[in-house]
Amino acid sequence: MELSFIIFIGLTTLLFFLFKFATRRKPKRKLLPEPWGLPIIGHMHHLIGTLPHHGLTNLAKKYGSFMHLQLGEISTIVVSSPKLAKEVLTNYDLTFADRPKNLTAEVVVYHSTDIVFSPYGEYWRQLRKLCTIELLSAKKVKSFHSLREEECWNLVQDIRSSWSGRPIDLSHRIFSRIALIVSRAAFGEGLKDPIVFSDLMRKTLTEMGGFDVADIFPSKKFIHHLSGKRARLAKIHKAVDDIVNKVFSETLKKQCNTSHESFLDILLRVKDSTEFPLTIDNIKAVLLDVFAAGADTSAATLEWALSEVIKSPRVMEKLQTELRKLLNGKRKDPRGRHPRPRLLKPRYDIPKKTRLIINAFAINRDPEYWKDPECFIPERFENNPTNMVGAEYEYLPFGAGRRMCPGVSLGLANVRLPLANILYHFNWKLPNGEKNEDLDMSECFGAAVHRKYGLVLVPISG
Numbered sequence: 001m002e003l004s005f006i007i008f009i010g011l012t013t014l015l016f017f018l019f020k021f022a023t024r025r026k027p028k029r030k031l032l033p034e035p036w037g038l039p040i041i042g043h044m045h046h047l048i049g050t051l052p053h054h055g056l057t058n059l060a061k062k063y064g065s066f067m068h069l070q071l072g073e074i075s076t077i078v079v080s081s082p083k084l085a086k087e088v089l090t091n092y093d094l095t096f097a098d099r100p101k102n103l104t105a106e107v108v109v110y111h112s113t114d115i116v117f118s119p120y121g122e123y124w125r126q127l128r129k130l131c132t133i134e135l136l137s138a139k140k141v142k143s144f145h146s147l148r149e150e151e152c153w154n155l156v157q158d159i160r161s162s163w164s165g166r167p168i169d170l171s172h173r174i175f176s177r178i179a180l181i182v183s184r185a186a187f188g189e190g191l192k193d194p195i196v197f198s199d200l201m202r203k204t205l206t207e208m209g210g211f212d213v214a215d216i217f218p219s220k221k222f223i224h225h226l227s228g229k230r231a232r233l234a235k236i237h238k239a240v241d242d243i244v245n246k247v248f249s250e251t252l253k254k255q256c257n258t259s260h261e262s263f264l265d266i267l268l269r270v271k272d273s274t275e276f277p278l279t280i281d282n283i284k285a286v287l288l289d290v291f292a293a294g295a296d297t298s299a300a301t302l303e304w305a306l307s308e309v310i311k312s313p314r315v316m317e318k319l320q321t322e323l324r325k326l327l328n329g330k331r332k333d334p335r336g337r338h339p340r341p342r343l344l345k346p347r348y349d350i351p352k353k354t355r356l357i358i359n360a361f362a363i364n365r366d367p368e369y370w371k372d373p374e375c376f377i378p379e380r381f382e383n384n385p386t387n388m389v390g391a392e393y394e395y396l397p398f399g400a401g402r403r404m405c406p407g408v409s410l411g412l413a414n415v416r417l418p419l420a421n422i423l424y425h426f427n428w429k430l431p432n433g434e435k436n437e438d439l440d441m442s443e444c445f446g447a448a449v450h451r452k453y454g455l456v457l458v459p460i461s462g
Protein backbone atom coordinates (compact mmCIF):
# COMPACT_ATOMS: atom_id res chain seq x y z
CA MET A 1 0.00 0.00 0.00
CA GLU A 2 2.65 2.47 1.08
CA LEU A 3 4.65 3.52 -2.03
CA SER A 4 1.83 3.48 -4.55
CA PHE A 5 -0.31 5.29 -2.05
CA ILE A 6 2.22 8.05 -1.42
CA ILE A 7 2.63 8.61 -5.20
CA PHE A 8 -1.10 8.62 -5.51
CA ILE A 9 -1.52 11.19 -2.76
CA GLY A 10 1.16 13.40 -4.34
CA LEU A 11 -0.69 13.36 -7.63
CA THR A 12 -4.09 14.00 -6.11
CA THR A 13 -2.81 16.88 -3.99
CA LEU A 14 -1.31 18.44 -7.13
CA LEU A 15 -4.60 17.96 -8.92
CA PHE A 16 -6.33 19.56 -6.00
CA PHE A 17 -4.39 22.80 -6.37
CA LEU A 18 -4.82 22.81 -10.14
CA PHE A 19 -8.53 22.35 -9.95
CA LYS A 20 -9.10 24.29 -6.79
CA PHE A 21 -10.14 27.50 -8.48
CA ALA A 22 -11.49 25.95 -11.62
CA THR A 23 -14.09 23.79 -9.96
CA ARG A 24 -16.18 25.12 -7.13
CA ARG A 25 -18.53 22.82 -5.41
CA LYS A 26 -21.37 23.88 -3.21
CA PRO A 27 -20.53 22.82 0.35
CA LYS A 28 -22.33 19.61 1.19
CA ARG A 29 -24.53 19.44 4.25
CA LYS A 30 -22.57 17.48 6.75
CA LEU A 31 -24.75 15.16 8.68
CA LEU A 32 -22.01 13.65 10.78
CA PRO A 33 -18.76 15.08 12.10
CA GLU A 34 -15.78 14.42 9.86
CA PRO A 35 -12.15 15.56 9.58
CA TRP A 36 -10.93 17.91 6.84
CA GLY A 37 -10.78 16.22 3.48
CA LEU A 38 -9.07 16.39 0.11
CA PRO A 39 -10.81 16.03 -3.22
CA ILE A 40 -10.65 12.56 -4.74
CA ILE A 41 -9.11 10.75 -1.78
CA GLY A 42 -11.42 12.38 0.78
CA HIS A 43 -10.19 11.60 4.30
CA MET A 44 -7.86 8.75 3.39
CA HIS A 45 -4.73 10.76 4.18
CA HIS A 46 -5.69 10.69 7.87
CA LEU A 47 -5.08 6.96 7.90
CA ILE A 48 -1.68 6.98 6.25
CA GLY A 49 1.29 5.84 8.28
CA THR A 50 -0.90 4.36 10.98
CA LEU A 51 -2.63 1.03 11.40
CA PRO A 52 -6.29 1.51 10.41
CA HIS A 53 -7.76 0.54 13.80
CA HIS A 54 -5.43 3.02 15.57
CA GLY A 55 -6.02 5.72 12.94
CA LEU A 56 -9.78 5.35 13.26
CA THR A 57 -9.57 5.33 17.06
CA ASN A 58 -7.51 8.54 17.07
CA LEU A 59 -9.96 10.22 14.70
CA ALA A 60 -12.88 9.11 16.88
CA LYS A 61 -11.24 10.83 19.87
CA LYS A 62 -11.44 14.10 17.90
CA TYR A 63 -14.63 13.70 15.91
CA GLY A 64 -16.70 11.45 18.11
CA SER A 65 -17.78 7.84 18.18
CA PHE A 66 -20.18 8.32 15.28
CA MET A 67 -18.29 9.98 12.44
CA HIS A 68 -18.28 10.05 8.69
CA LEU A 69 -15.25 9.40 6.51
CA GLN A 70 -15.03 9.67 2.74
CA LEU A 71 -12.44 7.07 1.74
CA GLY A 72 -11.94 7.61 -1.98
CA GLU A 73 -15.26 6.67 -3.52
CA ILE A 74 -16.48 5.03 -0.35
CA SER A 75 -18.70 6.88 2.05
CA THR A 76 -18.10 5.31 5.46
CA ILE A 77 -19.63 5.64 8.91
CA VAL A 78 -17.39 4.61 11.80
CA VAL A 79 -18.93 3.54 15.09
CA SER A 80 -16.55 3.49 18.06
CA SER A 81 -18.70 3.21 21.19
CA PRO A 82 -20.47 0.23 22.77
CA LYS A 83 -23.75 2.17 23.05
CA LEU A 84 -23.89 3.02 19.37
CA ALA A 85 -22.65 -0.42 18.34
CA LYS A 86 -25.51 -1.93 20.33
CA GLU A 87 -28.00 0.41 18.71
CA VAL A 88 -26.75 -0.34 15.22
CA LEU A 89 -26.25 -4.08 15.69
CA THR A 90 -29.62 -4.66 17.32
CA ASN A 91 -32.03 -2.15 15.77
CA TYR A 92 -30.43 -1.83 12.34
CA ASP A 93 -28.69 -5.18 11.97
CA LEU A 94 -30.72 -6.15 8.92
CA THR A 95 -29.95 -2.86 7.19
CA PHE A 96 -26.24 -3.41 7.74
CA ALA A 97 -26.10 -7.15 7.14
CA ASP A 98 -24.83 -6.88 3.58
CA ARG A 99 -21.15 -6.83 2.57
CA PRO A 100 -19.57 -4.42 0.13
CA LYS A 101 -17.73 -5.74 -2.91
CA ASN A 102 -14.12 -6.54 -2.19
CA LEU A 103 -11.65 -7.00 -5.03
CA THR A 104 -9.61 -9.63 -3.18
CA ALA A 105 -12.68 -11.70 -2.40
CA GLU A 106 -13.85 -11.35 -5.99
CA VAL A 107 -10.60 -12.58 -7.51
CA VAL A 108 -9.26 -15.03 -4.92
CA VAL A 109 -12.39 -16.32 -3.20
CA TYR A 110 -14.35 -17.52 -6.23
CA HIS A 111 -16.35 -14.34 -6.86
CA SER A 112 -17.12 -13.80 -3.18
CA THR A 113 -19.13 -17.01 -2.86
CA ASP A 114 -17.73 -17.73 0.60
CA ILE A 115 -19.58 -16.97 3.85
CA VAL A 116 -17.62 -13.87 4.87
CA PHE A 117 -18.12 -11.94 1.63
CA SER A 118 -21.31 -13.30 0.14
CA PRO A 119 -24.06 -10.69 0.06
CA TYR A 120 -26.85 -10.96 2.59
CA GLY A 121 -29.48 -13.21 1.01
CA GLU A 122 -30.64 -16.78 0.49
CA TYR A 123 -27.26 -18.22 -0.49
CA TRP A 124 -25.56 -16.71 2.58
CA ARG A 125 -28.44 -17.93 4.80
CA GLN A 126 -27.99 -21.45 3.49
CA LEU A 127 -24.28 -21.40 4.21
CA ARG A 128 -24.87 -20.14 7.75
CA LYS A 129 -27.44 -22.91 8.28
CA LEU A 130 -24.89 -25.41 7.05
CA CYS A 131 -22.41 -24.03 9.61
CA THR A 132 -24.95 -24.35 12.44
CA ILE A 133 -26.15 -27.86 11.74
CA GLU A 134 -23.08 -29.47 10.20
CA LEU A 135 -19.71 -27.74 9.91
CA LEU A 136 -19.43 -25.80 13.16
CA SER A 137 -21.97 -27.57 15.37
CA ALA A 138 -20.97 -28.35 18.97
CA LYS A 139 -20.83 -32.04 18.04
CA LYS A 140 -18.49 -31.37 15.14
CA VAL A 141 -16.20 -29.12 17.20
CA LYS A 142 -16.01 -31.88 19.83
CA SER A 143 -15.23 -34.48 17.18
CA PHE A 144 -11.97 -32.65 16.44
CA HIS A 145 -10.83 -32.89 20.05
CA SER A 146 -8.42 -35.80 19.62
CA LEU A 147 -6.96 -34.13 16.54
CA ARG A 148 -6.35 -30.98 18.59
CA GLU A 149 -4.80 -32.98 21.43
CA GLU A 150 -2.51 -34.80 19.03
CA GLU A 151 -1.31 -31.59 17.38
CA CYS A 152 -0.80 -29.90 20.76
CA TRP A 153 1.24 -32.81 21.91
CA ASN A 154 3.30 -32.57 18.71
CA LEU A 155 3.80 -28.88 19.42
CA VAL A 156 5.11 -29.65 22.90
CA GLN A 157 7.46 -32.33 21.50
CA ASP A 158 8.62 -29.95 18.80
CA ILE A 159 9.51 -27.30 21.40
CA ARG A 160 11.22 -29.93 23.58
CA SER A 161 13.32 -31.18 20.70
CA SER A 162 14.72 -27.70 20.13
CA TRP A 163 15.32 -27.21 23.83
CA SER A 164 18.89 -26.01 23.99
CA GLY A 165 18.65 -22.86 26.04
CA ARG A 166 18.50 -20.92 22.78
CA PRO A 167 15.55 -18.75 21.70
CA ILE A 168 12.87 -20.19 19.44
CA ASP A 169 10.40 -18.45 17.16
CA LEU A 170 7.20 -19.34 18.97
CA SER A 171 5.04 -17.32 16.54
CA HIS A 172 6.17 -19.47 13.66
CA ARG A 173 5.46 -22.66 15.59
CA ILE A 174 2.01 -21.42 16.62
CA PHE A 175 1.04 -20.48 13.07
CA SER A 176 2.28 -23.79 11.67
CA ARG A 177 0.47 -25.83 14.30
CA ILE A 178 -2.82 -23.96 13.94
CA ALA A 179 -2.48 -24.37 10.15
CA LEU A 180 -2.13 -28.13 10.70
CA ILE A 181 -5.13 -28.31 13.04
CA VAL A 182 -7.32 -26.31 10.65
CA SER A 183 -6.03 -28.17 7.61
CA ARG A 184 -6.87 -31.56 9.10
CA ALA A 185 -10.34 -30.37 10.11
CA ALA A 186 -10.97 -28.86 6.69
CA PHE A 187 -9.34 -31.37 4.34
CA GLY A 188 -8.65 -34.48 6.44
CA GLU A 189 -5.17 -35.67 5.53
CA GLY A 190 -5.57 -34.32 1.99
CA LEU A 191 -3.52 -31.13 2.13
CA LYS A 192 0.13 -32.00 1.61
CA ASP A 193 1.64 -28.72 2.72
CA PRO A 194 -0.70 -26.84 5.08
CA ILE A 195 1.97 -24.23 5.86
CA VAL A 196 2.30 -23.18 2.20
CA PHE A 197 -1.48 -23.02 1.91
CA SER A 198 -1.77 -21.08 5.12
CA ASP A 199 0.86 -18.59 3.89
CA LEU A 200 -1.18 -18.05 0.73
CA MET A 201 -4.24 -17.39 2.86
CA ARG A 202 -2.26 -14.93 4.94
CA LYS A 203 -1.21 -13.08 1.81
CA THR A 204 -4.87 -13.00 0.79
CA LEU A 205 -5.84 -11.55 4.16
CA THR A 206 -3.17 -8.88 3.92
CA GLU A 207 -4.58 -7.87 0.53
CA MET A 208 -8.03 -7.81 2.09
CA GLY A 209 -7.03 -5.12 4.61
CA GLY A 210 -9.46 -2.88 2.70
CA PHE A 211 -7.66 0.44 2.79
CA ASP A 212 -5.49 0.50 -0.28
CA VAL A 213 -6.00 2.39 -3.53
CA ALA A 214 -7.78 -0.41 -5.37
CA ASP A 215 -10.22 -0.90 -2.49
CA ILE A 216 -11.21 2.71 -2.10
CA PHE A 217 -11.79 3.15 -5.84
CA PRO A 218 -13.82 0.04 -6.67
CA SER A 219 -15.22 1.52 -9.88
CA LYS A 220 -11.83 2.57 -11.30
CA LYS A 221 -10.79 -0.70 -12.85
CA PHE A 222 -7.62 0.77 -14.36
CA ILE A 223 -6.30 1.44 -10.82
CA HIS A 224 -6.74 -2.23 -9.95
CA HIS A 225 -4.49 -3.07 -12.89
CA LEU A 226 -2.04 -0.15 -12.55
CA SER A 227 -1.46 -0.76 -8.85
CA GLY A 228 -0.59 -4.37 -9.71
CA LYS A 229 -3.20 -5.60 -7.22
CA ARG A 230 -5.32 -7.54 -9.69
CA ALA A 231 -2.29 -9.36 -11.07
CA ARG A 232 -1.06 -10.21 -7.56
CA LEU A 233 -4.49 -11.52 -6.63
CA ALA A 234 -4.80 -13.58 -9.81
CA LYS A 235 -1.44 -15.20 -9.00
CA ILE A 236 -2.55 -16.05 -5.47
CA HIS A 237 -5.85 -17.42 -6.78
CA LYS A 238 -4.09 -19.67 -9.29
CA ALA A 239 -1.76 -21.07 -6.60
CA VAL A 240 -4.67 -21.64 -4.20
CA ASP A 241 -6.85 -23.23 -6.86
CA ASP A 242 -4.09 -25.61 -7.99
CA ILE A 243 -3.59 -26.85 -4.44
CA VAL A 244 -7.31 -27.24 -3.75
CA ASN A 245 -7.87 -29.07 -7.05
CA LYS A 246 -5.25 -31.66 -6.07
CA VAL A 247 -6.90 -32.20 -2.69
CA PHE A 248 -10.31 -32.53 -4.35
CA SER A 249 -9.20 -35.15 -6.84
CA GLU A 250 -7.48 -37.17 -4.07
CA THR A 251 -10.54 -36.93 -1.81
CA LEU A 252 -12.99 -37.90 -4.54
CA LYS A 253 -10.97 -41.07 -5.21
CA LYS A 254 -11.28 -42.16 -1.59
CA GLN A 255 -14.23 -43.65 0.22
CA CYS A 256 -15.23 -41.17 2.91
CA ASN A 257 -15.12 -42.34 6.52
CA THR A 258 -18.36 -40.86 7.84
CA SER A 259 -17.35 -41.09 11.49
CA HIS A 260 -14.42 -38.70 10.91
CA GLU A 261 -15.76 -36.43 8.24
CA SER A 262 -13.64 -33.41 7.34
CA PHE A 263 -15.37 -30.20 6.25
CA LEU A 264 -14.60 -31.18 2.67
CA ASP A 265 -16.26 -34.59 3.15
CA ILE A 266 -19.34 -32.90 4.60
CA LEU A 267 -19.55 -30.34 1.80
CA LEU A 268 -19.22 -33.04 -0.85
CA ARG A 269 -21.91 -35.07 0.90
CA VAL A 270 -24.41 -32.20 0.96
CA LYS A 271 -23.36 -30.78 -2.42
CA ASP A 272 -26.20 -32.27 -4.41
CA SER A 273 -28.85 -32.27 -1.75
CA THR A 274 -31.84 -30.21 -2.77
CA GLU A 275 -31.60 -28.20 0.41
CA PHE A 276 -27.99 -27.03 -0.14
CA PRO A 277 -27.06 -27.39 -3.79
CA LEU A 278 -23.44 -26.25 -4.00
CA THR A 279 -21.04 -26.05 -6.92
CA ILE A 280 -17.43 -27.18 -6.58
CA ASP A 281 -16.37 -23.52 -6.59
CA ASN A 282 -18.82 -22.78 -3.76
CA ILE A 283 -17.22 -25.58 -1.74
CA LYS A 284 -13.76 -24.24 -2.44
CA ALA A 285 -14.83 -20.76 -1.35
CA VAL A 286 -16.24 -22.06 1.96
CA LEU A 287 -13.05 -24.03 2.64
CA LEU A 288 -10.97 -20.92 2.02
CA ASP A 289 -13.07 -19.22 4.71
CA VAL A 290 -12.23 -21.95 7.16
CA PHE A 291 -8.57 -21.11 6.63
CA ALA A 292 -8.83 -17.37 6.15
CA ALA A 293 -11.40 -16.72 8.89
CA GLY A 294 -10.52 -19.68 11.12
CA ALA A 295 -6.74 -20.16 11.13
CA ASP A 296 -5.30 -16.69 11.05
CA THR A 297 -7.71 -15.34 13.68
CA SER A 298 -7.07 -18.27 16.04
CA ALA A 299 -3.29 -18.08 15.59
CA ALA A 300 -3.25 -14.30 16.08
CA THR A 301 -5.45 -14.61 19.21
CA LEU A 302 -3.18 -17.29 20.64
CA GLU A 303 -0.08 -15.28 19.82
CA TRP A 304 -1.44 -12.13 21.51
CA ALA A 305 -2.77 -14.04 24.51
CA LEU A 306 0.67 -15.55 25.04
CA SER A 307 2.36 -12.20 24.52
CA GLU A 308 0.18 -10.59 27.18
CA VAL A 309 0.73 -13.45 29.62
CA ILE A 310 4.49 -13.42 29.09
CA LYS A 311 4.70 -9.66 29.42
CA SER A 312 3.00 -9.92 32.79
CA PRO A 313 5.03 -12.26 35.06
CA ARG A 314 2.32 -11.95 37.72
CA VAL A 315 -0.33 -13.34 35.37
CA MET A 316 2.02 -15.97 33.97
CA GLU A 317 2.84 -17.31 37.42
CA LYS A 318 -0.78 -17.29 38.53
CA LEU A 319 -1.96 -19.01 35.38
CA GLN A 320 0.76 -21.64 35.48
CA THR A 321 0.15 -22.39 39.15
CA GLU A 322 -3.58 -22.78 38.46
CA LEU A 323 -2.98 -24.95 35.41
CA ARG A 324 -0.44 -27.20 37.08
CA LYS A 325 -2.61 -27.60 40.19
CA LEU A 326 -5.70 -28.31 38.12
CA LEU A 327 -4.09 -30.74 35.74
CA ASN A 328 -1.78 -32.33 38.25
CA GLY A 329 0.21 -34.25 35.67
CA LYS A 330 -2.70 -34.88 33.33
CA ARG A 331 -3.29 -33.13 30.04
CA LYS A 332 -6.69 -31.50 29.70
CA ASP A 333 -8.36 -28.56 28.01
CA PRO A 334 -8.35 -25.63 30.43
CA ARG A 335 -9.56 -22.20 29.46
CA GLY A 336 -7.72 -19.05 28.41
CA ARG A 337 -9.21 -15.74 27.44
CA HIS A 338 -8.06 -12.55 25.81
CA PRO A 339 -9.03 -12.57 22.15
CA ARG A 340 -7.67 -9.71 20.12
CA PRO A 341 -10.31 -8.13 17.96
CA ARG A 342 -9.95 -5.28 15.47
CA LEU A 343 -12.28 -3.82 12.87
CA LEU A 344 -15.38 -5.73 12.00
CA LYS A 345 -15.87 -6.22 8.27
CA PRO A 346 -17.51 -3.24 6.60
CA ARG A 347 -21.24 -3.54 6.05
CA TYR A 348 -23.67 -1.24 4.31
CA ASP A 349 -25.95 1.00 3.78
CA ILE A 350 -27.53 4.21 5.15
CA PRO A 351 -27.74 6.20 2.97
CA LYS A 352 -27.28 3.95 -0.02
CA LYS A 353 -23.71 2.73 -0.55
CA THR A 354 -22.53 4.07 2.82
CA ARG A 355 -20.37 1.55 4.61
CA LEU A 356 -20.39 0.89 8.30
CA ILE A 357 -17.27 0.04 10.23
CA ILE A 358 -17.63 -1.03 13.86
CA ASN A 359 -14.30 -0.26 15.46
CA ALA A 360 -14.17 -3.17 17.92
CA PHE A 361 -10.64 -2.17 18.89
CA ALA A 362 -11.88 1.17 20.26
CA ILE A 363 -15.02 -0.37 21.76
CA ASN A 364 -13.12 -3.05 23.68
CA ARG A 365 -11.01 -0.30 25.25
CA ASP A 366 -13.74 2.22 26.02
CA PRO A 367 -12.77 3.72 29.42
CA GLU A 368 -16.45 4.27 30.23
CA TYR A 369 -16.91 0.50 30.32
CA TRP A 370 -13.46 -0.85 31.16
CA LYS A 371 -11.27 0.05 34.13
CA ASP A 372 -7.63 0.51 33.03
CA PRO A 373 -8.55 -0.61 29.51
CA GLU A 374 -4.94 -0.80 28.30
CA CYS A 375 -3.88 -3.14 31.12
CA PHE A 376 -3.94 -6.90 30.80
CA ILE A 377 -6.01 -7.96 33.80
CA PRO A 378 -7.60 -11.36 33.08
CA GLU A 379 -9.19 -11.29 36.53
CA ARG A 380 -11.63 -8.70 35.19
CA PHE A 381 -13.50 -11.66 33.70
CA GLU A 382 -13.50 -13.66 36.93
CA ASN A 383 -17.00 -14.01 38.39
CA ASN A 384 -18.19 -11.78 35.58
CA PRO A 385 -20.43 -13.49 33.09
CA THR A 386 -19.28 -11.34 30.15
CA ASN A 387 -20.27 -13.39 27.20
CA MET A 388 -18.67 -13.39 23.78
CA VAL A 389 -20.96 -10.44 23.16
CA GLY A 390 -20.88 -8.14 26.19
CA ALA A 391 -24.35 -7.24 27.48
CA GLU A 392 -23.71 -3.62 26.54
CA TYR A 393 -21.73 -4.55 23.43
CA GLU A 394 -18.58 -3.46 25.23
CA TYR A 395 -16.90 -6.74 24.30
CA LEU A 396 -17.06 -7.85 20.67
CA PRO A 397 -14.24 -10.29 19.91
CA PHE A 398 -16.47 -12.23 17.53
CA GLY A 399 -18.71 -9.43 16.27
CA ALA A 400 -22.46 -9.42 16.87
CA GLY A 401 -25.73 -9.66 15.02
CA ARG A 402 -26.46 -11.64 11.88
CA ARG A 403 -22.89 -11.48 10.67
CA MET A 404 -21.39 -12.61 13.96
CA CYS A 405 -18.66 -15.23 13.73
CA PRO A 406 -20.15 -18.72 13.36
CA GLY A 407 -16.86 -20.32 14.45
CA VAL A 408 -16.75 -19.15 18.10
CA SER A 409 -16.61 -22.63 19.66
CA LEU A 410 -14.07 -23.98 17.21
CA GLY A 411 -11.97 -20.82 17.45
CA LEU A 412 -11.92 -20.91 21.27
CA ALA A 413 -11.12 -24.62 21.35
CA ASN A 414 -8.25 -24.07 18.90
CA VAL A 415 -6.84 -21.30 21.09
CA ARG A 416 -7.36 -22.70 24.57
CA LEU A 417 -5.72 -26.08 24.28
CA PRO A 418 -2.43 -24.92 22.70
CA LEU A 419 -2.29 -21.95 25.11
CA ALA A 420 -2.71 -24.23 28.10
CA ASN A 421 -0.12 -26.68 26.79
CA ILE A 422 2.47 -24.01 26.09
CA LEU A 423 2.10 -22.58 29.59
CA TYR A 424 1.68 -25.91 31.38
CA HIS A 425 4.76 -27.61 29.98
CA PHE A 426 7.21 -24.68 29.86
CA ASN A 427 8.29 -21.51 31.56
CA TRP A 428 9.27 -18.73 29.20
CA LYS A 429 11.73 -15.87 29.22
CA LEU A 430 12.92 -13.27 26.75
CA PRO A 431 16.33 -13.76 25.09
CA ASN A 432 19.48 -11.77 25.94
CA GLY A 433 18.52 -11.20 29.54
CA GLU A 434 15.70 -8.82 28.56
CA LYS A 435 12.90 -8.47 31.08
CA ASN A 436 9.57 -10.10 30.18
CA GLU A 437 7.87 -6.78 30.89
CA ASP A 438 9.86 -5.25 28.00
CA LEU A 439 8.33 -7.52 25.36
CA ASP A 440 7.67 -5.47 22.21
CA MET A 441 3.95 -5.41 21.41
CA SER A 442 4.06 -3.66 18.00
CA GLU A 443 1.33 -4.69 15.61
CA CYS A 444 1.03 -5.09 11.88
CA PHE A 445 -2.19 -5.15 9.92
CA GLY A 446 -3.91 -7.76 7.83
CA ALA A 447 -7.52 -8.85 8.11
CA ALA A 448 -6.42 -9.93 11.62
CA VAL A 449 -3.89 -7.90 13.58
CA HIS A 450 -0.60 -9.72 14.09
CA ARG A 451 2.55 -9.13 16.02
CA LYS A 452 4.96 -7.04 13.98
CA TYR A 453 7.91 -9.05 15.29
CA GLY A 454 7.70 -12.78 15.94
CA LEU A 455 7.43 -13.97 19.52
CA VAL A 456 11.02 -15.12 20.04
CA LEU A 457 11.41 -16.71 23.47
CA VAL A 458 13.55 -19.11 25.44
CA PRO A 459 11.70 -22.14 26.86
CA ILE A 460 12.91 -23.21 30.28
CA SER A 461 11.89 -26.24 32.27
CA GLY A 462 8.32 -26.04 33.55
Ligand code: HEM
Nearest residue numbers: 115116290293294297298301344345398399403405407411
Ligand atom coordinates in the same frame (compact mmCIF):
# COMPACT_ATOMS: atom_id res chain seq x y z
C1 HEM B 1 -10.32 -16.92 17.91
C2 HEM B 1 -10.73 -17.12 16.68
C3 HEM B 1 -11.71 -16.26 15.92
C4 HEM B 1 -11.99 -14.91 16.06
C5 HEM B 1 -11.39 -13.92 17.05
C6 HEM B 1 -13.01 -14.60 15.06
C7 HEM B 1 -13.57 -13.35 14.90
C8 HEM B 1 -14.49 -13.03 13.91
C9 HEM B 1 -15.05 -11.71 13.69
C10 HEM B 1 -14.71 -10.48 14.53
C11 HEM B 1 -15.88 -11.78 12.64
C12 HEM B 1 -16.61 -10.63 11.96
C13 HEM B 1 -18.00 -10.45 12.46
C14 HEM B 1 -18.65 -9.23 11.78
O1 HEM B 1 -18.25 -8.82 10.70
O2 HEM B 1 -19.52 -8.67 12.41
C15 HEM B 1 -15.86 -13.15 12.18
C16 HEM B 1 -16.60 -13.62 11.11
C17 HEM B 1 -16.52 -14.90 10.62
N1 HEM B 1 -15.80 -15.96 11.18
FE1 HEM B 1 -14.68 -15.88 12.84
N2 HEM B 1 -13.31 -15.74 14.37
C18 HEM B 1 -12.55 -16.78 14.85
C19 HEM B 1 -12.57 -18.10 14.46
C20 HEM B 1 -13.30 -18.59 13.41
C21 HEM B 1 -13.32 -19.97 12.99
C22 HEM B 1 -12.55 -21.11 13.65
C23 HEM B 1 -14.14 -20.03 11.88
C24 HEM B 1 -14.53 -21.21 11.03
C25 HEM B 1 -13.87 -22.28 10.86
C26 HEM B 1 -14.64 -18.69 11.64
C27 HEM B 1 -15.48 -18.34 10.59
C28 HEM B 1 -16.00 -17.07 10.39
C29 HEM B 1 -16.87 -16.72 9.29
C30 HEM B 1 -17.32 -17.67 8.17
C31 HEM B 1 -17.21 -15.37 9.44
C32 HEM B 1 -18.12 -14.54 8.55
C33 HEM B 1 -19.56 -14.60 9.05
C34 HEM B 1 -20.53 -13.92 8.10
O3 HEM B 1 -20.16 -12.98 7.41
O4 HEM B 1 -21.69 -14.35 8.07
N3 HEM B 1 -14.11 -17.85 12.59
N4 HEM B 1 -15.02 -13.89 12.98
